Amino acid sequence: MDLSKRIDRAMTSAIAHAQGQIDPDCNAPGRLAAALNYAVTPGGARIRPTICLSVARACGDDRPDLSDRAAIALELIHCASLVHDDLPAFDNADFRRGKPTVHMAYSEPLAVLTGDSLIISAFDLLSGAPDEDAARALRLLRLLARHTGMPYGICAGQGWESESSVDLSAYHRSKTAALFVAATQMGAQAAGHEPGAWEELGARIGEAFQVADDLRDALYDEAALGKPAGQDAIHQRPSAVEEYGVQGAIKRLHDILGGAIASIPSCPGEGQLAQLVRLYAERMTPVAPVRV
Template sequence: MLTSDRIELALESAVHRAGDAGSPPLLASALHYAVFPGGHRIRPNLCIAVAAACGAPFPRETYAAAAAVELLHCASLVHDDLPSFDNADTRRGKPSVHAQFGEPIAVLTGDALIVLAFETLAREVAPSRLAPAIAIVAGAVGAPGGIVAGQAWECEAAVPLADYQRAKTGALFVGATMSGAASAGVDPEPWRMLGDKIGEAYQVADDLRDVLCTAEELGKPIGQDAARTRPNAAAQLGIAGAKSRLETLVAAASASIPDCPGRAALCKAIELQTRALFPRQLTQVAA
């Protein structure tokens, strides 16, 4: 079975459990709507790639970790789109969850997805490895440096770009790389830097897309950072400066991969994946 198919199967299994008989029908529908069809599934694929590079002796735990990371990502998108934050009516080319189901169900959907991520780990990870697995994921989602903190930075009058990007986007990439390593039975800490660099690269690329792409290309509203006076790498560094920063981060990500059996293959995969983040419009911009 292809990796992508196994990711979808793990997610389907988790969402099906949450929306099983007895679940409020609207909530069950919203949970499935929020997760499927997905985006590029970058974070779960990264989790699995790291585990594979380390040997991946516990595949069920690896796919559980990958699913947990993606469920947290989906939860963050649901909450991010709420009227109290971005008030975005579209996501992934279709109405956002709050636009489709209403704000109360959207809030509960995001909350339920967060809980479901931890439940997925609890079901699949061996007891001897469960506490570290939960600690990694909790660090990626909570305070002081997880995606909740990243969202909270938007409520502050002054927002440091590095702190905001590290929490809003980087934390879940760190969670993906460290979860992949932990699920393979190796020390996850050396994998923190890889997630941090890829996460920052992804955010810089997203900032560039917000400036260079159309809403139709992105499947979501554009210009949100400028409209809400949020930090944006393209706005602070200029298009050329942000492109240069993105190039630096891509190189740093590859260089940060720890020694492992599959380092060469992972390095190549990371290079291809991060290059794919570059908006096509950047070909016309000199660094």
């Protein structure tokens, strides 16, 4: 099955479960249930679950149901982080993926609850794995927790923005790279492979994605991004463009992705993974500035 269809099917099932649709006796709050679906659709590139499943496939994917659970749990965490990032307390963004953000569409209290519910649903999804997958599922839970919270995960990344002095490398590792490391490690773990060997690949892809995001934020306008542009400068956040300049950031992006390909561990699907990283390199590199 095509990975995008596989991801969409698994996400639909996970959200239906989170909304209480599988329980005929459930009487869940309707607006919050609707907000959960609103927060995960449209799905965007679904790059993290795609990487997770691609690594699982490269490692044999002997338990596809568990791989699906890992990929979707990861995407639920990512979507939750976007809902929270858009809140007035953080980015105060009105649009995300070309439509009003959750707090604009449903209210700020429901946006907080939506993000919280998605996070809980991610862990619930992994904890509901069949008994025969329990050992792997427990390791997946630990990986997801490590890359979501403090001191190494995306919560730490958000926390760096409240510091007076910011270590750009540490900031990027936590804010963006953490979930890419989770993607490669959880894909390997779901297929029964040692996740430690996959850390460098995830870290490099994550760092490249953050540099590319910094470039898009600096060069593109709101119409091209589908969300507010120039946010790094407005909120005085650290960025690769501020650190290296535009051309220096583009060179940095290419260097990181070259290292990512070289870091792929030996596995049956090594060549396919290398091709996937090359494809991401093409997609990530800004084509031409829309805003100067």
